[in-house]
Structure formats: C-alpha cells, structure tokens
Amino acid sequence: MSDLFAGLHPDDYDRVYRNRELIARIGHRLRPGTRRIALAVVLTVGASILTSAVPVAIARMIDQVRDGSHLTWTISAFVIVAAAAAWAMNWGRQRLIAWLVGDLVLRLQREVAEAALARDASFHDRHSVGKVLSRVTGDTESFSAVMTLTLNFFSQMVLVVVLGSVVFAVDPRLGLILLVVTPLLVGVALLFRRIARVAALRTRQVMAQVNSTVHESMVGILIAKSFGREESLYQDFRRVNRLSYLVYVRQGLIYTVILPVLTMISVLGTAALLVGGGSLAIDGSLSAGDWYFALHALGLLWLPLTQAASFWSLFQQGLAASERVFALIDSEDSVRQTAAEPVADLRGEIEIRDLRFGYGSGAPVFDRLNLRIAAGETVAVVGRTGAGKSTLSKLVLRGYEFQQGALLIDGRDIRRLDLAEYRHRLGVVPQLPFIFAGTLAENIAYARPGADRADVQRAVDQLGEVWARCIPFALDDQMASLGRELSTGQRQLIALARIFLKQPAILLLDEPTASIDPLTEAGIQQALTRLMADRTVLVIAHRLATIRHVDRLLVLDHGRVVEEGDFDTLLAAGGHFTDLYASYYAHQQTGREAEQRQWTRS
C-alpha cells in the first residue's frame, strides 16, 4: 500500500463497561440539565395526580346522579380543568425531555466526533470509516431514541404507581383484581416481545445481505459487465430480495397478532372487573361510581403496562449504543508525545536511529533502521512492494508510534515536539490527493487557513503553464466531493498548489503509480523541481524522471536500507537497485520514449 492514509481494517472496540458505569457517565452528562430534570419530575407527578383525579371526580358525579341529586357543575368544571392541566403538564414534560435528550446527544456527538478526528492513523487502521460513522450518527441516534423512551417510561410508571395507589385507596378489592390482570398482561407482552425480537433480528440480517449484495454488484458492475455476468448479478439480487420479502411478510404477520392479543387480554381484564365489580355493586358494597373508576383505571394502565414488558431490553440496547460511543471517546492514541516543545522553524533534517516498528502485533516492518536525510536534501525511497516505503513516510508524519529507537527532526526527539506545530511544517502529497466538495480555490486554501485569494493565485501561478494546460476549471468552479471529475494528474497538481501555498519545511511525496501523460509529467516535474529546491523532500518514487533527478536514492528491502547513492552510481553497482531498475523502471523508459514520439508527432 502506497497511500499514506490507507489501511482501514474492521475491528471492535476493546473496552467493556459495567451498566452502572455507563449510567453514571450518562448521568454526569445530564448534570447541566438538573433544573430541567427537577421540573420534569414535578410536571410528571402533577400530571399523574391530575390524570388519576379525573376518573375519581367522574365516579363521584356518577354516584351523585345515581343518588338522585343534581349534576354538580363544580365537579364538571374540575374535570375539564384537571384534564386540560394534565395535558399541559404532559406537553411541558415532553418538551423538557426533548430538550434534555437533544442537549445530551449534541454533547455526545461532539465528543465522539472530536475523539475520532483526534485519533492517530493506527486507530483508523483498526476502525473502519463505516464503523466510526455509525458511532457518530447511528449509535448516538439510537441512544437518543432510547433515552426519550426511558424518560417517558419513568413518567408512565409514576402514573401506574399513583393511579394504582388511588385504586387501592378507593377499594382494595378492585386493586386486587388489577393485581391479577397486570402480570398476565405483562407476561404476554414479554412473550410477544421475544418472538418479535427474533423476527426483527432475522429481518436485519436479511436486509444486511440485500445491502451487501447491492453494494457488491454496484462496486463490481464494470467488471461484471466486462465479463457479461449481469445475469448472475440479477439472480443473486432476486434470491436475496425474495428472502427479504418472506421475512418482512413473516414479521408483519407477527406484528399484526401482537396488538389484538394484548387488547384481548385487556378485554379479559375488563370482563373480570365487570363481573367482579358488578357483583360487588349489586350487593351494595361498591358504588357504581367506583365500579366505573376501576374500569377507567384499567384502560389508563393498559398501555404503560404493555410497554413495561419491552422496556428493559430496549434500555439495554440504548446502553449498548452508549457503550460503543463511550468506547470511541475513551480510545487512546498509540502515538504518545512526551512533551509539546514549540516548533517555530524547521531546517528539515531527519535522522532515524536503530528504529523498530511493526503494525499492531504483526512482524516488524523495520528492525534497527538507520538513515539520515540532511536539511534541504531530496531523497527518493525505492524498493519492491511491501518494502516499507509508505511506512517510513507515515512514521515521519508521526501517524504511528514506533516501538524502539529514535526519530530525530533537526536533532530533536520527534516525541518531544508540539505535534500540531510540527505537522504544520510538513507537506504531504499522497498518491491520490483528497479533494473536498467546494470550490477549487477553497480546496487549495485548505492547506493554509487564512490564505486569501491572492495567495491561492500566487500558488497556482508557481505551477506555471502546466496548470493552465491541465486544469480546465476556474478557481471559483465547484469540485465534486472526492474529486470524482478529476484525473490523478489533476489531483496531484491541486495537491502541489497546496504545497506551494503552505511552503512546508519537509515534503512527503507519494508519486502515483498510474502513468500520467508525458507532457503533464514534464510539467509536474518542473513544478516539483522548484518545490524541492529549498526544502527537505522524501519521495516514494515511482517515476523514472524522479529517481534520475533526486540528490540521493535510498533502496529499501524488507525494511532495511540495502543501498544508497545517486542514480548513476547505483545503476552501475549491479546490486539490488540494478535489478529493481530492470524490472520496474526500465520499461518506463521504452514506454515513455514511444509516448514522447507519439506526442511530438501529434
């Protein structure tokens, strides 16, 4: 891999948290909203009392009417006012919960995004882009949904407790009937919850299959077309699509059964109350109003009680989402700076002494690597694939921590430098430079915050005639995200313009392996020669033109410098470089010569 920032492997976060720890951390983040929480609790209790008071008042009215007394307007007015006040309190509570959860999620998303941006390259090796994205958005969103559900659940439980107590206070016998119905309702809801969870899991698995089939088909569509394999892609898709249809239908059927069955149980509960309460009313030990009240209370308790069944597993899911978010926030960089010494100016000398480095627990890429690049020197690193060229660049960029030895910049331990200031003095041109959605000028100015239009224009001017010839865009033209409409050569030119603007002390350059047309290559080479003039340059060289013009070549093999010197001396030495030249660079000469002739003719 020659891309300086490549190497993203899926892996899981390694921290496991106890529920208590997670709840404490969530609680800590809710602390700024303590007053809102207190207000929400007051509103919840108030709304529950008023909600319970309404059927009690109606029960009293029924009894009064039955006793032959006149309609009590005071009670009617109370019922209306209490119902309106309960509604207003519930509305206020929901608003407060929305505020609380919104603030919490905003804070978590900020923390998790900052953590992901701050982590070094080894972190991004272990955690794929998709995974980080799902931590920042998906997990925080599902956490927010569960938080809302949890807070609403607690409010409903307050209602259950208040209303249940009122039922017991009105008549303990009614309370006992409710106590018998409740476990039945919760038990059946729990059973359905289990069945529904299995169905939902199967649906998610099949949907993942559909997504990966579509993703794979689209990514490989050109290859499939070139081999005439579209039919097999259609077949694959039809198969998983049919499977997804079946699991969706099954899930739908299960869901359609749940509600009627739960309603059925509540109807049974109502029937028990009708019969039990009715006989008590007939023998005169229960008033008609209280009988009505018990029936109404069951109606109010039905929904919270069925929801109680699913609460715990949903709450666990929310905790699991928060665990993944906290694991990212808490993850540690492997790069450890021991100080933050200022890096005002850099001469650009790089020295590596007895350095040992390996990715993760794998075999070391470098074992006792020694090399020195003088300030202002241009050094090309060459070697077969996997020799360690990109890794060397990544270490100078301080993307990874090395295990032994020393890396000195201007004679200073790289671990003691202020990393942000140090990197500010580096310029990186990867093989396929990154282009952001924005104007061309914004893309160039990205290299130096605060650069104005004149600075950008000056940087572009320094690239000379090759810019005008190869970049068919004005500085104000919009670039598509990832530079989709740009060729590799054009992206490299934009990256070089960034370097002209930034004027770094050390330039890390990874040349593209894909060939660029000879005229562009010549133009880029001229620009590079100007760029290389007054700074240290470490170039992973794939072009013959580059290795011919640099001050020194470092030949890497299996993580060791096996030869070094200038092009002619190394070529004549008949060693590793001569073999490399014959197998890799020599064909560029013949190929290029033929292309040059063609270009000259046209």
Ligand SMILES: Nc1ncnc2c1ncn2[C@@H]1O[C@H](COP(=O)(O)OP(=O)(O)OP(=O)(O)O)[C@@H](O)[C@H]1O
């Ligand atoms: N992110 C990574 N995680 C684990 N191993 C890696 C990673 N990047 C590179 N390696 C391994 O380190 C070794 C050196 O890789 P490196 O990319 O430095 O080679 P290179 O000389 O730049 O090769 P190429 O010319 O093919 O780009 C290889 O064995 C490679 O498999």
